[in-house]
Amino acid sequence: MPSAFHAAGSEIFSQGSEARSLYIVKFGCVRIYRLLADGRRQISAFHLPGEVFGFEADDRHHFFAEAVGATCTLSIRVSATTELSRELLPLALRGLVRAQEHLLVLGRQNAPERVAAFLVDMFERQGGLDRLELPMSRTDIADYLGLSLETVSRVFTKLRERGIIRLLSLRTVEIAKWRSLAEMCE
């Protein structure tokens, strides 16, 4: 299994390129996104260590993938006839459910609810530690939540003022009132 190192911001694959393998995040973080003609960007997913990404419907990538920070990935060559289909289906389905759940956030939740949903999700994926190190910038979070970076920043400030979160550094978050945060997601 060939492993690869990616510097912060470097491309892992791009939309339209040939899709020949899947990837597993070894360490770091990967953003999957799509662009509109005028540059608007929507990040459809962040992938953390242990997660698999690179699924495509045909032999072309429909999305871009970039390393958020310094990141290491393993790539797995997957042919159509491989035995892996059986093990891949559950992963693909998990991704499908996640994407559909994110549609609810983007379509029907307001800014505070979106940020709360993001934080809850990140915390749960990091294994329930009470301190979270965000690998991505406010801009990345905004493009994931369909907001402007200023709105994301304002919501963080509001959550801090209300004592729901603590910001140990710009990207280190501690949940003070887990209950309040979870209730914001409904």
Added chain:
Amino acid sequence: MPSAFHAAGSEIFSQGSEARSLYIVKFGCVRIYRLLADGRRQISAFHLPGEVFGFEADDRHHFFAEAVGATCTLSIRVSATTELSRELLPLALRGLVRAQEHLLVLGRQNAPERVAAFLVDMFERQGGLDRLELPMSRTDIADYLGLSLETVSRVFTKLRERGIIRLLSLRTVEIAKWRSLAEMCE
């Protein structure tokens, strides 16, 4: 393959119920959706004749499915050990890409762009006829696009006034300027 008829608005499966089979739409239309505690609804997909729905990540449904109009479905019992995994993966992946593409619409496009994207998508799926019979209400379209039903209605009116579409009846749409519509999606 047991087939089932569903009256307009009737439930096919509900969130939390046991997921034991997949479904194929024979005729009609199905909406897949999720609800927030206060009743806000996000439709993640409409399924037209020939399409498969009911994919889940575990043995529970994470979404609701309802017949939009009078609808007939075939259900397929799928066990984990079945030979179908190989054929199912491409379908699941197609759904994943569709959901992720819809994230871009909800996260980064404005109301006219969303409606345009919806119409283009529906037209392409109906096989490129120049006349489209929408099976769903404005409310359904709104809940699919993350808009209010009034905004959807206003955009339809605007598209009609600009000569981009014609409304033969409330739910029968004809594209007059395909080019303009496609350009609205970027």
Added chain:
DNA sequence: CGTTGCTTTGAGAGCTCTCAAAAGGCGTGG
């Protein structure tokens, strides 16, 4: 011909965006 539900249209409010500038962090070099 009245009822019922869906759709359209209008008016005002509110949330989020854009533009702009200040503040804060971090690494490099003196």
Added chain:
DNA sequence: CCACGCCTTTTGAGAGCTCTCAAAGCAACG
């Protein structure tokens, strides 16, 4: 160790898009 410069983040002000509330218009159906 401190100063500088760059990049990220925060904060502010005003504009704009979409929502909510409300009422009127339409179409289907008994």
